[in-house]
Amino acid sequence: MSEASAHAAQHAAPTGFIRKYVFSLDHKIIGLQYYGLALVAVVIGMVLSWLMRIHLIAPNWPIPGLQFLSKVGAPGGVMTPEYYLSLMTMHGTLMVFFVLTNAPFAAFGNYFLPIQIGAEDMAFPRFNMMSFWTTFVAFCILISAFFVGDGPPLSGWTAYAPLSAVGADSGPGQGLGQTLWGLSIFVFCIASLLGSLNFIATTLDLRTKGMTLARMPICTWAWFITACISLLAFAVLLPACLLLVLDRVGGTSFFIPSGLNISDHLQPHQGGSPLLWQHLFWFFGHPEVYIAILPAIGIVSHILINSMRKPMLSQKVIIYCMMSIGFLSYMVWGHHMFLSGMNPFSALVFSFPTLMITIPATIMTLIWLGSLYGSNLRINTASLFCLGFISMFVSGGVSGFFLAQPSIDIYLHATYFVVGHFHMVMGVAAIFAVFAGTYFWFPKMTGRMMNETLGRLHFWLTFIGTYCIFMPFHYLGLAGNVRRYSAFTDDFLVPLLPVHKFITYSALFTGAVQLIFLFNLIYSRFKGTPATANPWEATSLEWSTPSSPPPFDNFGGVHPVVYHDPYQYGVKSSTADYLMQTSPERAGETP
Amino acid sequence: MGGKIFAVLVIVIAIASAVPIITHTFLGASVTPPQDISTHGAEIDKQLDETMIEAGLSFLAAQLLLGVFVWQFGGRKAGPLKNFPGGSKYLVLAALLLVGAEAIALGAMGTKAWAKVYFQPASADALPIQAQAGQFAFYFRYAGPDGKFGAIHPEKIDEGNSNFFGLDPENDIPARDDITSGELVIPVNKEIHLMMHAKDVGHSFYVRELRIQQDFVPGLDLSLHFTATKVGRYEIVCTQLCGLGHYNMKAYLNVMSQDDFDKWLKAQSS
Numbered sequence: 001m002s003e004a005s006a007h008a009a010q011h012a013a014p015t016g017f018i019r020k021y022v023f024s025l026d027h028k029i030i031g032l033q034y035y036g037l038a039l040v041a042v043v044i045g046m047v048l049s050w051l052m053r054i055h056l057i058a059p060n061w062p063i064p065g066l067q068f069l070s071k072v073g074a075p076g077g078v079m080t081p082e083y084y085l086s087l088m089t090m091h092g093t094l095m096v097f098f099v100l101t102n103a104p105f106a107a108f109g110n111y112f113l114p115i116q117i118g119a120e121d122m123a124f125p126r127f128n129m130m131s132f133w134t135t136f137v138a139f140c141i142l143i144s145a146f147f148v149g150d151g152p153p154l155s156g157w158t159a160y161a162p163l164s165a166v167g168a169d170s171g172p173g174q175g176l177g178q179t180l181w182g183l184s185i186f187v188f189c190i191a192s193l194l195g196s197l198n199f200i201a202t203t204l205d206l207r208t209k210g211m212t213l214a215r216m217p218i219c220t221w222a223w224f225i226t227a228c229i230s231l232l233a234f235a236v237l238l239p240a241c242l243l244l245v246l247d248r249v250g251g252t253s254f255f256i257p258s259g260l261n262i263s264d265h266l267q268p269h270q271g272g273s274p275l276l277w278q279h280l281f282w283f284f285g286h287p288e289v290y291i292a293i294l295p296a297i298g299i300v301s302h303i304l305i306n307s308m309r310k311p312m313l314s315q316k317v318i319i320y321c322m323m324s325i326g327f328l329s330y331m332v333w334g335h336h337m338f339l340s341g342m343n344p345f346s347a348l349v350f351s352f353p354t355l356m357i358t359i360p361a362t363i364m365t366l367i368w369l370g371s372l373y374g375s376n377l378r379i380n381t382a383s384l385f386c387l388g389f390i391s392m393f394v395s396g397g398v399s400g401f402f403l404a405q406p407s408i409d410i411y412l413h414a415t416y417f418v419v420g421h422f423h424m425v426m427g428v429a430a431i432f433a434v435f436a437g438t439y440f441w442f443p444k445m446t447g448r449m450m451n452e453t454l455g456r457l458h459f460w461l462t463f464i465g466t467y468c469i470f471m472p473f474h475y476l477g478l479a480g481n482v483r484r485y486s487a488f489t490d491d492f493l494v495p496l497l498p499v500h501k502f503i504t505y506s507a508l509f510t511g512a513v514q515l516i517f518l519f520n521l522i523y524s525r526f527k528g529t530p531a532t533a534n535p536w537e538a539t540s541l542e543w544s545t546p547s548s549p550p551p552f553d554n555f556g557g558v559h560p561v562v563y564h565d566p567y568q569y570g571v572k573s574s575t576a577d578y579l580m581q582t583s584p585e586r587a588g589e590t591p
Numbered sequence: 592m593g594g595k596i597f598a599v600l601v602i603v604i605a606i607a608s609a610v611p612i613i614t615h616t617f618l619g620a621s622v623t624p625p626q627d628i629s630t631h632g633a634e635i636d637k638q639l640d641e642t643m644i645e646a647g648l649s650f651l652a653a654q655l656l657l658g659v660f661v662w663q664f665g666g667r668k669a670g671p672l673k674n675f676p677g678g679s680k681y682l683v684l685a686a687l688l689l690v691g692a693e694a695i696a697l698g699a700m701g702t703k704a705w706a707k708v709y710f711q712p713a714s715a716d717a718l719p720i721q722a723q724a725g726q727f728a729f730y731f732r733y734a735g736p737d738g739k740f741g742a743i744h745p746e747k748i749d750e751g752n753s754n755f756f757g758l759d760p761e762n763d764i765p766a767r768d769d770i771t772s773g774e775l776v777i778p779v780n781k782e783i784h785l786m787m788h789a790k791d792v793g794h795s796f797y798v799r800e801l802r803i804q805q806d807f808v809p810g811l812d813l814s815l816h817f818t819a820t821k822v823g824r825y826e827i828v829c830t831q832l833c834g835l836g837h838y839n840m841k842a843y844l845n846v847m848s849q850d851d852f853d854k855w856l857k858a859q860s861s
Contacts, residue, residue, distance in 0.1 A: 082835035156832050162809050163792040163833060170726075170792055171834040257810020259745040261757070262726070262791040266746045274793060274809055310672045314679035339795070341808040344709035348702060355694035362690045365653060366682040372660040374673025379593035379666040387661055391601050394653040395608070398646040405697060407638050407704035410804050411624060414795065414830035456593065463600065471608045475622035478612075480799035482830050485838035492625070492799065492826055498618040570672045577669070 013552035023133070025125035026552060030132045031111030032445065034102050037132075037139060041098035042431075044143075046511050048091040053504040055079045057497065059487040072172070073151050082172045084486035085154035089173075090145070092157030093181065096288065097188055098139055100426060103434045104295035105230070106135070106195055109223035111445065113199060115542045116220045118208025118560045120553040123201035127194045134191035142184035145177040153178035156484065158285070161255030161277040162262075165247040166269070169262040182245040189238035192230055199227035208541075210562030214591075215581070217540045217566040218305075218312075221319050222298020226291050229326045233287035240280035247272070278340055282333035289426050290329045293393075294322050296433030297364065300386045303440045304368065306538045307383035308375035309577055311567040313367050321360035328357050338406040339413050347406040354404035361397055365390065376570075376577075381455030382536075385436035388463045389429050395467075396425025399474060414484075417477020420470050428466045435459075435517070442521075443535050447548040448528030454520040458513065465510030472499050537578055540566050544582045563587040594665020598658040605654035609647060625800050628821040628846070632802035634704035641700070645693055708803070713784035713816035720775070720783060723756055724807040725790030727836030729827060730755040733770040735860060741766020743788065770859045776845045778852035779822050785815045795831035798844055806831050819846045 014020045021029060054063060062077030073083030114122055122128045145152040150172040155164040159181065168175035203216075203224040216224075243254040247269075255277040258270030301318055305311055312318060334342065334350030368390050377383065399421040402408050412418065435458075442450045481488075481496050488494060534543040546556040560582045568579035568590055579585060611617035627636055675682070713719075721732040721740060734740050741758045742765075748757035758766040777783050787796065789807035796815070797804040800823075805815050829840035847855065 080835070081838055085832070085835065085837070154832075154835065160793055160832065166792070174834075259743075260791050260809055261745040261748045264748070264750075272810070275811070309669070313675055313682065317679050317683060339804055340806050341811050341813045344705070347705060347709075348698075351701070352698055355698050356691075358694060359686055359690050362649075362686040363683050366686055367679055369653065369656050369660060370675035370679065370682050372657070372664060373675045375664050376667065376669045376672065377594065377661065377665045379597070384593060384597060387597055387601075387657065390657055391604075391654060394650060394657075398650045401646045401649075401697070402639070402642050405638065405642065405701040405705075407635050407701040407708075408642060410705075410708065411635055411639065411799070411802055413804055414797070460596070460600075464604070467604050467608070471604075472611075472617060475611050475617045475620075478624060479620065479622045480624060480797075482797065482828055484832045487838050489839060490826055490828060490841055496620045499620050499622075502618055 023129060025129050027110050027114050027122045027128055028549060030128050031107050033132050034107035034110060037136060038099050038103035038107055041094045041139065045091050045094040045099060046514065048087045050508060050511055051079065052084060052087055052091065053507045055084055055486065057501045057504045069146065070151050081486040082154055083151065086152040086173050088484065089154055089156050090152050093142060095427065096157055097185065100292035100430050101192065102135065104299060104430055105223060105226050105291060108299060108437050109199060109295060112441065112542055113220055113223050114202055114206065115545065115550060115554050116217050116540055117203065117206060117211050118541050118562065119202060119206035122198050123205055124198050127198050131191045131194035131198065134187055134194065138184045138188035138191060141180050141187060145180040148180065149176045151177055153181045158281060159244065161244065161274045162260060165244055165255045166260065166262055166267055167248055169265050179245060179248050182241050182248065186238060186241040186245065189234040189241065192234040196227040196231040199223055200231065208560050208562060215562055215565055217302050218315060218318060219298035219302040222294045222322055225322050225326050226294045229287045229329060230291050233284045233291065236280055237284035240277065244277065275340060275342060278337050282336045285336065286333040287329040290325055292426050292430045294325065296389065296430040297322060299433045299437045300389045303382050303436050304386045305567045305569065306536050307378045307386065308371060310375050310570040312371045315567065318364055318367055321364045324360045325357060328353050332357065335404060338409045351404055351406050358401060365394060381452060381459055382436045382440035384456065384459045385432045385439065388459065389432040389436065392424055392429040392432055396421060396429055400425065412477055414482060415477035416473045416481045416483055419483050420473025420477060423473065424470045428470060440536065442524065443531030444542055444548050446525050447531055448524055449531050449535060450524040450528060451520050454516055458516045458520065461513040462510060465506055465513055468506035469503055469510060472503050475499060537576060539568055539578050539580050541581055544580060565591045592666065594661050597665065598662035601654055602658040605651055609651060612643065612647065627802055628800045628819050628823070629802050630818040630820060631704065631707040634707060635802045638701050638704050642697060645697065713814065714782055717782035717784035717816055719786060721786045721788060722796060723788045723790055724794035724829065726792065726834050727840040728773065729842040731772045731775045732756055733856065735768030735770055737765055737768055739765035741769050748790065768860065770856065772859065774843045774845050775827060776847060776852060776855055777819060778849045779819055779846050781849065782816055782818045787813045787815060792833050793831045794829045794833050797828050797830040798825055800825045804830060822846050822848060
């Protein structure tokens with residue numbers, strides 16, 4: 001192992017600005033680059049959601065400045081129905097790919113996975129650099145769809161064929177915009193594959209002396225398991241996107257059957273199947289949910305243990321749960337397609353493992369709760385976001401129980417119930433973990449503490465705000481409110497408008513609250529209180545580096561030696577109530 | 592202090608979230624499914640209610656426990672650590688047994704409702720109606736006196752001349768007496784066999800009161816059967832994103848008495 005680490009460290013610390021901060025081989029810089037990209041994407045995605053929410057309660061209200069983004073899509077600032085769908089598509093794509101995949105996994109994973117296993121860098125630093133810059137290219141391709149022809153695609157982040165496959169006939173944005181979407185995701189898949197390979201190789205090959213698999217922190221495990229899921233999931237989406245683009249520009253008919261008459265044009269295609277796209281997409285799409293949430297689970301568990309000053313009731317059980325979720329995630333994609341026209345018997349086959357996924361999820365929740373019992377829980381912004389995560393994970397999780405059942409899905413499918421479900425469990429919960437990770441690791445990444453008062457204010461307002469936004473989505477869904485509508489003109493939807501108004505006001509408020517976080521991030525980066533070497537009295541290797549941020553090779557030319565399990569809290573030691581993994585004290589006594 | 596605030600907050604949020612579910616209303620809007628008008632819907636509703644109780648109890652229990660433990664142990668002066676009685680073993684067992692049993696029970700019971708909609712074909716005397724979805728309208732077709740539908744020719748679709756289905760009455764005899772309607776008119780208490788055809792892209796057929804939702808898939812003609820039990824007019828909406836007019840793609844389901852239906856059909860064919 002040390003041989004491999006030595007090999008990885010062969011490249012010397014760069015001196016020029018470009019090699020140091022732009023085309024950097026340093027996993028820490030690459031992690032920050034991913035974080036920065038996710039931050040840009042989340043700001044755009046959030047502004048898009050604001051625009052959509054405003055439009056939903058006042059479809060004819062001009063939004064000042066929107067006409068500059070698209071003259072056709074928003075003449076005079078009034079959003080057209082098709083532009084609403086375009087913004088929705090971009091919101092979903094940005095959030096799922098560039099925020100929820102990038103922030104908890106690629107950003108924090110890149111920064112901390114090598115440090116937590118005592119490595120000097122990733123196994124393949126050049127691949128690592130390539131994976132970030134490929135992601136960046138994917139991001140640019142996607143954003144460019146705003147500025148071409150008739151704008152971004154309108155077929156949603158799921159891009160169901162044939163709407164997405166037949167080209168400009170099917171509506172505005174379905175021309176070049178949709179092709180750019182397909183290319184962007186294709187490129188994104190390449191980047192994710194490179195990243196996943198790197199994570200797997202690094203975890204397996206570069207662990208330092210004493211760092212057995214069992215001694216890896218929970219978040220390292222989570223990133224490792226996620227990398228395995230991601231490798232298999234993106235490997236399916238990659239060819240799917242390629243086929244989609246070929247259908248659009250190459251005249252093939254993978255997803256388009258014969259006899260389609262679109263906008264009075266008989267389509268020159270035959271032999272394809274729209275369901276094929278759905279199968280390929282969801283074969284990726286469902287594991288993708290866990291690509292977002294498993295790193296979040298890992299980060300939250302890691303921080304929570306530190307805050308509780310005691311290990312989880314069982315670290316092993318949490319890891320086994322994550323593995324079983326990863327495994328099951330490949331058997332459930334059909335639950336997105338209960339009503340798609342596939343054989344109705346298969347609905348039962350997909351429903352059963354979906355219901356089974358609640359078992360590991362419940363076990364993890366109970367272990368978090370049971371571990372809180374009798375702990376010396378320290379309350380700070382990071383731990384509050386972890387507790388908020390548990391609450392959100394539960395709230396978003398129980399609604400999965402409804403959607404897993406095909407009979408109930410008949411009524412709730414494609415309603416706001418689904419929107420509420422995945423925003424809570426995949427969106428908000430994962431973002432809470434990113435916030436927790438940011439507050440917790442900020443001193444390591446910058447050498448300064450984030451402002452605690454602002455942090456807590458941010459937490460309280462965000463916690464209340466997100467519940468106000470997403471809980472009412474479930475009520476709307478129960479009332480049968482259909483999703484992906486740009487205005488509610490149907491008779492039965494009109495009475496629900498007050499609920500939509502409440503949600504819109506909550507969304508504007510909660511979005512504005514995030515400015516506190518952005519301010520705190522920038523302010524603390526330059527003016528924050530300098531951090532001590534181990535401000536949280538933590539045990540894992542990232543707190544054993546000689547400086548914050550760590551030097552180029554992480555440990556200053558030293559190979560750390562690991563003597564303990566990752567979470568020696570609540571133990572008798574000379575330092576207080578914890579033993580760092582690198583502390584030789586009581587070596588051999590603890591596992 | 593922060594721990595206590597969190598504990599109170601999480602409990603208040605949990606209870607406040609449950610209130611609209613229990614009272615069926617939020618900000619004056621009803622948040623319950625509308626009255627069911629189908630023969631199979633009662634089982635779906637029952638399944639929904641049972642899931643609501645089980646999921647609701649799990650939700651409240653977990654949030655309350657979170658609140659209580661954070662209240663009790665959050666921000667306390669460092670004291671001796673305690674372990675949850677029994678450790679992880681009982682928690683894992685509880686999750687396995689309780690949630691496992693819950694999942695299996697719900698899964699098994701739900702199968703019945705699902706089977707009623709999907710596992711049996713429409714009965715032989717069901718009234719066949721063809722539904723076609725296209726950007727951004729539904730059209731419905733009745734076979735007419737001969738009981739046979741004319742064939743669809745996608746290249747002959749001409750909305751300007753009301754040939755929505757692409758029929759060819761000149762060469763195709765069964766097509767001559769087909770009746771086309773923008774509204775789905777059906778007799779009450781009579782099984783309907785809906786044959787679904789997508790003209791262009793994917794669409795979906797959703798009637799809340801009927802507890803029916805099914806995609807239209809291009810290239811895949813699906814069929815659906817249901818019986819409406821209450822006279823009235825209900826909205827049919829599209830729930831599969833189909834393009835710019837998706838939000839406005841709707842039609843009406845008009846459930847009539849058999850007599851009224853017969854009269855309506857006669858008026859259409861003349």
